[in-house]
Amino acid sequence: MAGLRPLSLEERRQRAAAMACLDPSKKPGTPDCSQTVWISVFFDGTGNNRFNDTPKLKHSNVARLFLTHPESDDELGKYAIYVPGLGTPYPEIGEHGYSTMGLGVASGGDARLARARADFDKLVAKAKARAKNPSQPIRMINLALFGFSRGAALARAFAIQVAKDCRQGAGGWTYQGHPIRLYFMGLFDTVASAGVPAGAKTYDHSPLVRIGTYVISPLAGIGLSFTNKDGHYEWAKDLRIPAMVEQCVHYVAAHEVRDSFPLDSVRDGKHYPANVHEVVYPGVHSDVGGGYAPGEQTRALKDEDKLSQVPLLHMYRAARTAGVPLSALETLGPGIKGTFAVSSRTAALFDSYMSRAQASGPIEKATSDHLYQMYIARSYLSKLTNDEKAQARVTASEQVLAETHNNDLVPNVRKELAIVTADGNAVNEATAAAETRRLNGGKLSLREETLARAYEDVTLIVGPAGQRDQLLEFFDYLVHDSVAGFAKDFSKLQNWRMMYFGQVAYEPANDWSLSGPASPL
Template sequence: MDIDAIIAAASRANQSIQYNLGSCSRILHIGFFFDGVGRNVEQDVPNQRLSNISRLYRAFPLPEKSTDSEVYKAHYISGLGTPFNDDPAEFLQSQMDKARDDYQGGLPTDPKDAAEDFAKDALSGKSPKETLTEMRNKLLSPVGRLDSLKQSYMGNLKKIVTEATPWLRDSRIMAYNFATGVDSRLESAKSRFASSFKEAVSTGEIPVKLISVSFFGYDLGATLARQFIDMLLTEICKKNGEQYIYESVPVDIVFTGLFDCSRDTPASSNNGMEYAGTAAAFIPGGIAKVAATICSMLGRKYIDHMSPLPEQVKKSLHLVAAHERRPWRCLYRTGQNDRHCEELMPGCSEDIGGGLKPDEQKPSAELSRVALNRMYREAMKAGVPFPDLSSLYQTDAMVWSYFAMSDTVNGLTASEWTARYQRAVSPKRVTYQALNRHLDSYFEWLGAQYYLYRKRLRLLEAQHSAIYRSYEAANGLLGISSQAKSAADDIVEDIAILKKHWGWLDEVRDAAYQQLRDDQDLPPVYYENVYEPACIRAQYFIDCGGFGYRGEPAPPKWDRAPSEIYSWFVHDVQTLRNGDSITNEFFCIRWMEPH
């Protein structure tokens, strides 16, 4: 037994003492697993894109492993924009193992055309200026107030119809633009909590004396987990002194684990300015709701939830992607509580929450396993009934395989390279300064690659030109010898290969120029934390390319991060997804919601 297992045993013992649990009592362990947007076990298994949420879900003990003193129930909630199974029971856990390679489970076919027609109709509207004018008139006019109430009623009715129509609710275009599926998932979680308790008390002679609950979530799923925690404390449970009880049984929230929590959907066009410029989401009272509505109309699509993680959560861990910078994916922080830990880890959001495949831009997809193992150990130590990871291979090799790391670079695993990186780039604490430090490190590496690319490209172009200018080239019957033409063709092929793999860096250079030209009237907090550091990175990147093309020495290096972490493990989702273009926001850290 290692030190983590000892700490886990101590946590469970302290829980028993706190709630006066004797030998004649049972604990109901309930785990809720809210997957990320677009993530779904049934779809991800055959595509080998399992998220860390689904892997943790698989590790939670199955109900048949319940004992006289402990009962286990795990509930998986699929991500927004995917089919939602309201009552999966233990189907998913049992099927994941069988379907690792050849899962052929049927999924309902969505009438996508109808969903798109519905969404296009809902999305069509007036210009932002007209929208703002109408909003102002409605707020100031009594007639407008009445019209607003009518529209609100019809909007709620449409929402109810949408939530009750799975193929429409779970279509990506609806979920991403209108956050459909939120209410259905929360209500399902509420129902599952009640049914888990009812089933536990109806089976077994020993009474249930404690409900021990844990929550896990990824990006928007993390926000849903937080929203359900609030529901649990305010709508489901009753407060009795310092305790929360359900059906006269105490409820203990032992752990909440979040992977890169965000409220915004992929359809959101928010770039952080709505936070920095207006802070609309944090204005108290009715004004906030109006401001939030306007923000949504102007492009921000998000889950309407804003509160710190409650103090009733005994312990939490929020693993934050240090290199995530998609502007719509603003970070939703957990609050200022010593028991709520937030920690930066290298990578984009998918490198933290999972869902990528090997050789998809980078050779390895195992950086997400580092975050997975970190979360697993912290949850286990807090009292979540995960088996001891150090001995998991001997007890359950199948579950162990979901957490194993096999990729090595120069003899080191992703976990070991991450440790080296974190020693070199020390800030783990989530601040704007730390985010900029991590991104500076990345751009020093990327700038070095651009320097080498431009230097090599210039050399090949010079060699190609020299062939046609050489005296020997003129000896051929048609003005060029066959040997010279063959050599020239080889160089052209080398240039094509070079541009195929590294030509996207020229797009990054164009975005760098755009960043330097994009001088706006920005709020000081945004200028200092986001805009100015991005301009410094953009200029550095341009300089790297220029020095390389001119054959001058490379700019000086000050970063000590191992290049292997970027070459093999850290992904650039902006250059990975089809249709995603590189803009000046490529150089910017993302905004964080105040906590």
């Protein structure tokens, strides 16, 4: 399995025994499976909250995966812990409403980690209490973690905390004296941005908005320190995957470019640890981790049409294969089962796009391959069609949003679509500028090389109409413009986001000017 590290002989024995206990023919309480404890912790993304989002069909992929997990059951020894996203209500830790500080600078991260750890330890304590009976020893604690966005960062921080309290010996690991496996981590597009996010680096190039040694954060609306602007404060200082993790799967959003959403890869420097597998998916942050409502930005008028359904289904399968006790979809009611559906239209467009993009190599190269396709498509859609197909869907989008109780998003449809078109025109101008720089003998960054290549590409004009139409429909109907939907920093669609590889940072050569359609100034 991808990302599964080599296991010791004892770990292989433990894995086989644990997987055998998932056999439905096994009866709870049989000697070989009693006190085999399964604990799965789900950290939702920033601004995502299953209690409020599920009725609106905008719940994230983490929330959807959580809903397939059996309810916590002492007899079966299977437990699920759900942690609402930063900036959203979490009454158990005293957060009763949505929080600007939580959304902006990850306030509440420490409290969420502490609560999740306390809930985890309570479940372990239950098993330890039963283990006082000599016939009921804890045979294995099986821990799985899921997370999206800052929730993925929290999942990684949680793994590090647990790993620090584990002891290695005899080919395996123990926690509080009992055998434990941290056997699976399923992550969607990790973003830390704890404290001043990497987006604040924009201000280093923008002296007009600098005030002494402080910067006014458009996210939090308060003065924040102008140093260490990398979003890795406190609990997010080190997010490298611990060695005890058996398998970590990380899905990365290729088309996410916002300054305030820097990527924390699971790569460490130039190399991937043996226990991780990272896949770059097309789409922006919430096209990979979920969270968009049907019809938002005139995209995906049905839940099953969302691009995020593809990585959702892939992660579900990876988790089940690894042994996470998620229920089989066919056993679930239509309400939950339906949220894993992928329409034939979306599946066909995804396959066509992936065949065309042929993205490969390191993340930097794969990002270039994916953004190249976006550059040529967005330039065409905005400049040559004025997004006419999206414009034709405006009324239908507003109706879908109203029907799914997303009335607060209805006024945004026309406004954001106007920014989408402006962003595409800005990309078109940026491709021309990069090509001019190339012709003048200027040295180009990877970002500029990608833009210049896009300027030279005329296949959408002179190439086969069928291939052109599929690519345009992919970006017109499936891929959102997260810059247009954010407008809280100086991000530009033609820029790239920061990327972190453990303690190593990749900072792209971006356009740092303040002008742009999504600029808040």
